[in-house]
Amino acid sequence: MAAHVERGTDSTTSIKNMSLKKSLSAAASLTLQIVAECPVTKARACNLMLPHCAVNTPVFMPVGTQGTMKGITVDQLEGLGCQICLGNTYHLGMRPGSDVIEKANGLHGFMNWKRNILTDSGGFQMVSLVELSEVTEEGVKFKSPYDGKEILLSPEKSISIQNSLGSDIMMQLDDVVSSTMTGPRVEEAMHRSIRWLDRCIAANKNPHKQNLFAIIQGGLNADLRKACLHEMTQRDVPGFAIGGLSGGEEKDDFWQMVTLSTDHLPREKPRYLMGVGYAVDLVVCVALGCDMFDCVFPTRTARFGSALVPWGSLQVKQKQYAKDFRPIDPDCQCPTCKRHSRAYLHALFKSDTAAMHHITIHNIAYQLNLMNSVRQSIVEGRFPEFIQTFMKRMFPSRDQYPSWAVDALASVNITLE
Amino acid sequence: MTPFCSFLSAAAAGDDDIFPRLVVPVSVIVVLATHLATPMAGNGMKLELSRVINGRSRLGVLKGIGRTGQHSLEVPGCLLYTHLGTVPHLTQDTLHTVSNLPSVTQVTLSNIAEHHEVLEHFKDGFRKFAGLHDTVLYCSLHDPAAPCPTGYTTNKTVSVWGSPGRIELTVAKFMALQKTVQPDWYQSMADGETWQNNTSRKRVQKSVNRTLAHLDECLLVHQNSQELEGVEVFGVVEGGDILEERVRSARETAKRPVAGFCLDGLQTGSMDQDLRNQLTAAVTKELPEDKPRLLQGVGHPDEVLACVEAGVDLFEGFFPFQVTERGCALCFNFDISPDPERAGRAPRAVLELNKEDDAARDTEPNGELDLDQTQTMYFEINLKDKRHQDDFRPLVEGCGCYCCMNHQRAYLHHLLVTNELLAGVLLMIHNTAHYLSFFGAVREALAKDRLDLLKRRVLGKRGGMDTSAKEPRD
Numbered sequence: 077m078a079a080h081v082e083r084g085t086d087s088t089t090s091i092k093n094m095s096l097k098k099s100l101s102a103a104a105s106l107t108l109q110i111v112a113e114c115p116v117t118k119a120r121a122c123n124l125m126l127p128h129c130a131v132n133t134p135v136f137m138p139v140g141t142q143g144t145m146k147g148i149t150v151d152q153l154e155g156l157g158c159q160i161c162l163g164n165t166y167h168l169g170m171r172p173g174s175d176v177i178e179k180a181n182g183l184h185g186f187m188n189w190k191r192n193i194l195t196d197s198g199g200f201q202m203v204s205l206v207e208l209s210e211v212t213e214e215g216v217k218f219k220s221p222y223d224g225k226e227i228l229l230s231p232e233k234s235i236s237i238q239n240s241l242g243s244d245i246m247m248q249l250d251d252v253v254s255s256t257m258t259g260p261r262v263e264e265a266m267h268r269s270i271r272w273l274d275r276c277i278a279a280n281k282n283p284h285k286q287n288l289f290a291i292i293q294g295g296l297n298a299d300l301r302k303a304c305l306h307e308m309t310q311r312d313v314p315g316f317a318i319g320g321l322s323g324g325e326e327k328d329d330f331w332q333m334v335t336l337s338t339d340h341l342p343r344e345k346p347r348y349l350m351g352v353g354y355a356v357d358l359v360v361c362v363a364l365g366c367d368m369f370d371c372v373f374p375t376r377t378a379r380f381g382s383a384l385v386p387w388g389s390l391q392v393k394q395k396q397y398a399k400d401f402r403p404i405d406p407d408c409q410c411p412t413c414k415r416h417s418r419a420y421l422h423a424l425f426k427s428d429t430a431a432m433h434h435i436t437i438h439n440i441a442y443q444l445n446l447m448n449s450v451r452q453s454i455v456e457g458r459f460p461e462f463i464q465t466f467m468k469r470m471f472p473s474r475d476q477y478p479s480w481a482v483d484a485l486a487s488v489n490i491t492l493e
Numbered sequence: 494m495t496p497f498c499s500f501l502s503a504a505a506a507g508d509d510d511i512f513p514r515l516v517v518p519v520s521v522i523v524v525l526a527t528h529l530a531t532p533m534a535g536n537g538m539k540l541e542l543s544r545v546i547n548g549r550s551r552l553g554v555l556k557g558i559g560r561t562g563q564h565s566l567e568v569p570g571c572l573l574y575t576h577l578g579t580v581p582h583l584t585q586d587t588l589h590t591v592s593n594l595p596s597v598t599q600v601t602l603s604n605i606a607e608h609h610e611v612l613e614h615f616k617d618g619f620r621k622f623a624g625l626h627d628t629v630l631y632c633s634l635h636d637p638a639a640p641c642p643t644g645y646t647t648n649k650t651v652s653v654w655g656s657p658g659r660i661e662l663t664v665a666k667f668m669a670l671q672k673t674v675q676p677d678w679y680q681s682m683a684d685g686e687t688w689q690n691n692t693s694r695k696r697v698q699k700s701v702n703r704t705l706a707h708l709d710e711c712l713l714v715h716q717n718s719q720e721l722e723g724v725e726v727f728g729v730v731e732g733g734d735i736l737e738e739r740v741r742s743a744r745e746t747a748k749r750p751v752a753g754f755c756l757d758g759l760q761t762g763s764m765d766q767d768l769r770n771q772l773t774a775a776v777t778k779e780l781p782e783d784k785p786r787l788l789q790g791v792g793h794p795d796e797v798l799a800c801v802e803a804g805v806d807l808f809e810g811f812f813p814f815q816v817t818e819r820g821c822a823l824c825f826n827f828d829i830s831p832d833p834e835r836a837g838r839a840p841r842a843v844l845e846l847n848k849e850d851d852a853a854r855d856t857e858p859n860g861e862l863d864l865d866q867t868q869t870m871y872f873e874i875n876l877k878d879k880r881h882q883d884d885f886r887p888l889v890e891g892c893g894c895y896c897c898m899n900h901q902r903a904y905l906h907h908l909l910v911t912n913e914l915l916a917g918v919l920l921m922i923h924n925t926a927h928y929l930s931f932f933g934a935v936r937e938a939l940a941k942d943r944l945d946l947l948k949r950r951v952l953g954k955r956g957g958m959d960t961s962a963k964e965p966r967d
Contacts, residue, residue: 143907147914150899152586172907176883180903188899399614401622411586415624419615423608426656428576429914433584 106245106287106314108346114459117488118338118365121454124346126244127285128184128192131159133346133367134450136358136443137194138375142167143177143187146375147433148440150189156410156441157448160192160244162370165237166201166229170222174240182242194370195243197234197276197291203252211251213268231275235288239281247317248276250291255323262295269293269319270307277311289348291319292337296329305340315346318366322351327480331364335487338365355384355446359466360484362450363459374443378435381425384442386469390418392435397422410441464493537562538725538752540783540806544939549774549804552939555785559629559677560723564596568785569801569935571792571810571928572599572631574638577608578623580925581814582917585624590895591926593933597629597678599809601636602670603653606660609670618675631727632676634683637760637790638811643686648703651682664707668714671721678725680755682707685789687733688763697733700758701742704731708749725752727787730776733758739772743779753785756805760790769796770803777804794825794872794931794951801935802944813924817917820909821873822888823927826950827934829943871953874902876920881906894926895919 107125114120124131138145138153139162145153153161163183168174172186180186183193202209202216209218215230231249238246249272251265273290280288290308294300308316318337321330334349341347346367352358353371361369374384381393383404390397390404403413404421412421412434424431453462463485471477474492482492537557544552555566573580573595580588588594600619605612615622620630635641635653645652645659651667652659662670667682684703687696708728715721728751732739746754756776759769769791777786788805791797792812800808816823874881874888887897888905896905896919908916931951938947 142911142913143904144913144915147582147918149587149895149915149918151895152584155586167911171911172882172903176903176907179883180885180901186904186907188904399611401615411584415585417622417624419611420622420624423611424577424579426577426607427604428579429582429917430576430579430584432914433582433918437584 105284106346108344110343112455112457114363114454115457116460117363117463117485117490118335119362119450119454119459120365120367121451122346122367124367126160126192126287128190128244129159131192132448132451134358134362134447134454135160135368136353136374136447137162137368137370138440138443139164139370139372140187141372142171143183145440146379146436147429148436150187152411152437153189153440154191156437157444158191158440160194161189163187163193163195163241163243164201165195165198165234165241166205168195168241169198169237170220174237177242178240182240184242192244193241194245195238195241195247197247197249198229198237199234199249200252202229211268213271215249231272232279235276235279236281239286242282243286245287245289245315246276246280247289248273248291250293250319252293252320253295255295255320255325257295258297262297263300266293266295266300266304270304273308273311273313277313287314289313289315289317289346291317291350292341293320294333295320296325296333298332298336301333301336302340305337309340309342313345315348316341317348317350319350321349322371327478328483331360331480331484331487334361334366335364335484341365353443355443356467356470356478356481358443358446359450359463360481362454363463363485363488363490374439375436378439379432381421381431381435383435384439386466388470392418392421392431393425394422404435404438405442408438408441408445410438412438412441460490463490467492540568540785542782545782546939546942546944547802549777550802550939550944551804551806552936553806555806558597564629566596566629566807567936568806569797569808569939570806570932571595571808572597572787573628574599574810574814576636577604578619578625580921581817582914582921587895587918587922590922591929593929595810595929597631598625599631599633600674600676601633601653602662602667603634603636603639603641603655605632605655605674606653606662606670607655607657609673612673615673618673620675629678630674630676632671632674632679633755633789633809634680635685636811637792637809638814643689646684646686646703651684651707664710664714667707668711668718671715671724672718675720676724678727678752680727681711681729681751683729683731683755683757685729685731685757687731688758688760692733694735694738697731697735697738700731700733701738701745704729704742705745708746708751712749727751727753727755729755729757730780731758732772732776734764734768734772736772736775739776740779743776747780751784753787753807754780756786756788757790759788761793761796763790766796766799770799773800773803773805780804794827797931798935798944798948798951801939810925810928813921813928816873816924817920819873819875820877820916820920821875822905822920823872823924823931824874824889825872825927825931826953827931827947829934829938829941829947829950876902876905877909878906888923889927892923892927894923896923896926 105127109123111121111123122133124133137160141164143163177183177186199216202218209216215228217228220227234249250269253261253265276288290313292304294304318334321333338347348368349361349366351371352361352369353373358369381391383390383392385405397418400418405413421431421434453459477492539556540553541556542551542553553568555568558564575598578600641654650661650663652661664682671679684700687700728746728749730742730746732742785806787807788800789809791800797808881902884902886902889897900919934947938944
């Protein structure tokens with residue numbers, strides 16, 4: 077597989093970059109080896125050593141919300157080369173509950189996944205899914221949608237559940253406000269997120285086995301972001317996430333907040349950009365210096381018959397594919413493309429759920445392969461050329477390049493041809 | 494000897510007087526002669542019976558099947574049930590975690606008919622279209638797991654129900670479909686609408702006559718179609734619940750150049766097992782020994798055993814799918830090993846489990862189930878049941894399937910209550926593996942004269958069912 081070839085390449089490169097290697101404080105069970113840094117952009121390729129296995133970054137992390145990857149078995153996910161996936165604390169805390177998962181030896185045991193897991197704090201779902209939620213200094217209060225009971229999700233409670241889940245990376249509980257909100261509530265949320273970070277750090281029962289990441293907040297306000305960065309980077313956490321974005325804000329605001337964050341984050345710790353998963357966003361944000369990404373989009377869109385391809389996407393259920401006997405992407409080596417045609421998948425969507433599984437497999441393969449190619453180009457010192465080729469393939473002509481991407485890339489010395 | 498020879502000699506001998514409307518046109522005989530001169534590629538299919546017990550239960554191997562003739566299928570056995578060539582919920586990767594898959598894959602015209610134009614365009618047949626490579630393809634009319642509304646057959650047409658609704662098929666359309674599907678075997682067009690209670694004798698007779706007429710028309714087109722060279726036709730035996738109509742249908746169908754027989758209108762829910770046994774035994778008595786008999790629409794383990802005793806060779810493998818769809822896992826015991834050590838492994842766990850389940854059933858009646866499902870529940874555990882939420886055992890102790898080797902009941906319970914797609918995937922793997930192993934046990938029991946033991950194992954301690962009541966208890 078590509079991953080093995082790449083690892084070989086990395087080891088030679090990492091010798092060259094030996095001086096770049098850094099290890100983290102003893103309290104963490106995470107090491108970040110910087111394998112290569114792009115001489116033009118802020119992109120970097122790293123080996124993130126986590127308790128269950130090493131992760132090659134930049135990495136896209138597929139989301140398995142309820143302890144399962146939407147119809148894909150753990151063997152299939154592993155076969156696609158996935159080294160880390162997500163689980164959602166809110167969902168898993170509700171069903172089956174942390175006691176059951178603890179009895180199953182954590183989420184790894186419960187779902188029988190041998191590689192790494194990242195869990196979120198549960199806060200985001202609470203605000204986005206649960207109507208009756210109220211945020212106080214204590215935590216997020218909400219009514220269970222299953223039995224109507226009032227539940228308080230405090231920073232301590234969130235970490236306690238994540239400790240039970242046994243994830244390799246845990247996220248702090250943050251005070252999430254809509255990314256389009258302005259005014260004093262944004263500032264309050266930012267400060268509260270800092271206080272909650274301290275409570276989360278104190279509550280972590282397994283700092284040697286489970287890495288707690290801080291989440292940078294501050295909305296779309298540069299000063300608030302900087303203040304948050306200033307405070308949080310003084311805490312001894314093994315990694316940072318850039319939060320509060322990817323929620324419907326203008327893309328111009330989005331990339332500026334991303335690049336501002338990476339400018340102020342320590343070089344030797346991983347940077348995780350939450351909720352980002354569109355191909356163009358991934359490539360641009362790697363150039364801006366982010367290492368880790370997650371998004372439900374590739375797997376969710378798959379179930380609606382949308383297959384991701386280097387030129388965008390292909391709606392398999394559309395009539396135009398009924399007699400199209402080519403694979404989704406003739407250059408793709410995933411199990412779906414090696415066996416099935418667009419026409420068969422089109423027909424199968426009317427008969428069986430396996431059609432969704434085929435597209436899910438393809439889309440995860442697409443995301444992982446994209447990130448592997450990005451990494452390979454960084455390691456080989458040709459990331460700027462990669463971006464040019466990628467954009468040409470993705471858009472029919474230059475005038476269709478999104479202006480935010482053009483601007484963002486210009487800010488890191490890439491002028492799109 | 495090609496099947497067509499027997500047809501010819503039967504016609505020549507004039508012993509088709511039971512059905513006088515059958516006239517062999519001169520053109521058929523001409524076509525026939527051509528075919529005799531150039532033998533068909535697919536005439537290598539051969540049923541080798543190694544045992545026949547009590548004159549009825551048959552153990553054997555169907556050899557030389559498929560157009561290239563390199564496949565074989567053990568009988569009694571079942572076909573691989575699919576939706577449009579895909580085993581429900583499974584990709585090829587997940588399917589092939591199951592070992593000893595049947596070499597014959599069943600597809601149905603109810604799924605395929607709406608894609609006729611696409612297949613015509615594709616030209617290379619359904620197998621290649623579906624990304625299936627190494628399998629024998631059997632094309633049936635209806636989906637055994639999907640109810641088919643009645644009242645839409647005419648003298649010249651039958652209807653299948655696909656995703657866009659009803660599609661009406663004439664013999665011409667039916668055969669045009671077969672030419673684009675290019676299966677290895679196909680079920681001849683048939684009027685099978687006689688399974689409802691109180692179907693009149695007249696209607697049953699009509700169904701037998703129509704089905705024979707359809708078969709003759711299909712054979713006529715078949716013989717004239719180069720695309721179908723080497724493809725085998727299964728004739729359909731109808732006759733509802735009327736013994737003499739069953740016998741007539743069987744005798745007449747057997748006179749035609751068919752490679753095997755589909756026993757239609759005997760499906761679960763249409764009649765009780767006693768009646769099914771009598772009719773099936775009467776039919777199989779009329780059928781030639783050297784051709785396989787496929788019983789449609791029957792899949793419960795107890796019914797399978799009874800029908801094997803009545804002379805059935807093949808079953809449609811849809812039962813594991815139905816079990817999967819109700820969130821259940823097959824767990825019935827079929828270990829007939831006399832070795833106490835081996836017997837102590839899987840079966841004891843299953844028996845204990847059945848006891849638990851019996852207790853649970855007493856206290857937690859499930860209002861959604863109809864009588865038929867209540868019976869099947871004896872073969873299954875319902876993983877949606879709350880008592881599995883922190884049960885960290887595999888579905889069946891000692892089971893070697895991918896699901897049982899990797900996952901626990903608590904996880905399956907979680908996937909089911911959260912409506913996760915993986916539940917269907919894992920249950921389908923387990924249920925398919927369990928069901929195929931059961932058929933392995935049926936063959937082993939026939940080989941070793943342990944069918945009675947197998948029946949006691951499968952039926953367990955429950956009473957009240959016709960089939961088990963006849964059996965001595967241990």
